[in-house]
Amino acid sequence: VLSSLLVLAACGGGGEQATGEKEGQAAGGGVITADIGVISYISGPGAAYGEAITSGLKLAQKEINAxxxxxxxxxIEDSAGxxxxxxxxxxxxxxxxxVTAIIGPTLSTEMNVVGPEADLNGVPIMGTSTTAEGIPQLGEYVFRNSIPEALAIPASMTKAxxxxxxxxxxxxxxxDxxxxxSGFDTMKKAAEDMDLEILTIETFQKGQSDYNAQLTKIKGMNPDLILASALYNEGAVIMDQARKMxxxxxxxxxxxxxxPEVIKIAGDAANGLIVATPWYGEKDDSKVKEFVSKFEEEYGKKPDQFAAQAYDALYIYAEALKNAGEADRDAFRDALAQVKDFNGILGNFSFDDEGDVVMDPTVLIIEDGQFKEFN
Ligand code: 1QQ
Known part of the structure; x- marks a missing residue:
């Protein structure tokens, strides 16, 4: 009795939480249990983003818990975007x-209001699909594992x-x-840096269904390339109408x-779309292949970038939890910030000192109704 009291006292005595967990595990317990909140766009016009994200998370959860x-x-909570x-x-x-920490929300527009609130409450939060400028800078509890537009768009433009x-x-x-x-700001800046002539800048709003005015103007100016910053719903309709004109x-x-919704909605009109992403499902990499086959087995379809980013995100959270040694918000935040050289299905991952991510994207093009490597 006395020796176990001493062990308890040593564990509670100061900062040696990780050692305590190890002893707990050796005794058959010591599993770190954590409630993680998820805020996802799972209903409404962009629901395919959230569906992919939650599918990726649930698959990772099953593997991690096993x-x-x-x-x-x-x-999991629905934000409807x-x-x-x-x-x-x-x-x-x-x-x-x-909850100990949050994953999501899906859109940068949502993170812009949720991020500062989580930061204020000392709750770590990580976007898996938020790519606008300035997201991790919302606070020291705010992270992302999605590659920012500021890296992705110039890569696509350079290739094009x-x-x-x-x-x-x-x-x-x-x-709106x-x-x-933010994607537009990056496109404009990159176009200027690359000495491209910007013929016109046209705008639209969420839910718009008729792009005739913008596209007629664009067609009349005869561009070599169209740069479009849109969510899939509007983006696919724009491509469809453009090709019809x-x-x-x-x-x-x-x-x-x-x-893949872009191809589903626009069909052949999506051919000729160039995008950059850290995810390429046809990559000759054993980790990628294993994930693709497990995902297909579970859901009967191929994972997209959003599923892949979410899958890696939960593994990054699991690693941070292990390193924190407890499901405490502050300990978790500090462990998360220190994740380095995590080897996921999107490649080697580390946060920079602002909780942002540096990754090399692959540039893809849609040809014959499929995303292919653009070389
Ligand atoms: C953002 C995005 C969207 C495309 C996520 C679905 O990148 O809102 O930042």
């Missing part, structure tokens, strides 16, 4: 459910220019969304276009 050193409970709904979900997860010798571009973007606006030049799209 290994036995951490036990993750996912508490809306700021207010995302914020309400975050408050519920933080205050009523008392190499391949097509493009000199004149038209830009089309949604001006944090991500589509006889605009057959390539498009460079931002992260919103990284969804």
């Amino acid at each position: 290994k036995g050193d951490v036990e993750i409970n996912l508490l 809306k700021q207010d709904q995302a914020l309400t979900a975050a408050q519920k997860l933080m205050n009523s459910e008392n 220019i190499e391949k097509y010798g493009a000199k004149k571009v038209a830009i089309l973007y949604g001006n 969304d944090v991500f589509t606006k 006889g605009i057959d030049v390539p498009f460079v799209g931002g992260n919103g276009f990284n969804s």
Whole structure:
């Protein structure tokens, strides 16, 4: 009795939590259990993003829990892609459910309001698909594992220019969304840096269904390339209408276009779309292949970039939990910030000192109704 009291005292005595866990594990216990909140866009026009994300998370959860050193409970809330709904979900997860940390929300527009609130409450939060400028800078509890537009878009544009010798571009973007606006800023800056002539800048809003005015103007100016910053729903309709009007030049799209929904909605009109992503499902890599086959087995379809990023994200959380040694918000935040050289299905991953990610994207093009490597 005396010796076990001494062990307890040593464990509780100060900062040796990790050692305590190890002893617990040796005795057959010591699994670190954590409630992780998820805020995802799973209903409404962009629901395929959230469906992919939650599928990736659930697959990772199953594998992680089966290994036995951490036990993750996912508490999933729908934000419908809306700021207010995302914020309400975050408050519920933080205050009523008392989660250790949050994954999501899906859109940068949502993270822009949820991130500062989580930071204020000292709740670590990580976006798996938020790519606008400035997301990790919202606070020291705010992270992402999705490659920012500022890296992805210039990579796509560089390849498109190499391949097509493009000199004149038209830009089309949604001006009522944090991500589509940020993507536009990056496109404009990159076009200027690359000495491209910007023929026109056209805007649209979420839910718009008729792009005739913008596309007629663009067609009349005869661009070599169209740069489009949109979520898949608007983006796919834009491509469909453009092709029907006889605009057959390539498009460079931002992260919103990284969804197979673009091909589902636009069909052949999606051919000629160039996007950059750290995810390529046909990669000759054993980890990628294993993930693709497990995902197909579970859901009967191939994973997209959003599923892959979410899958890696939960593994990154599991690693941080293990390193923290306990499901405590502050300990978890510090362990998360220190994740280095994590080897996931998207390649080697580390946060920079602002909680942002540096990764090399692959540039893809849609040809014959499929994403292919663009070389
Ligand atoms: C953002 C995005 C979207 C395309 C996520 C679905 O990149 O909002 O930042």
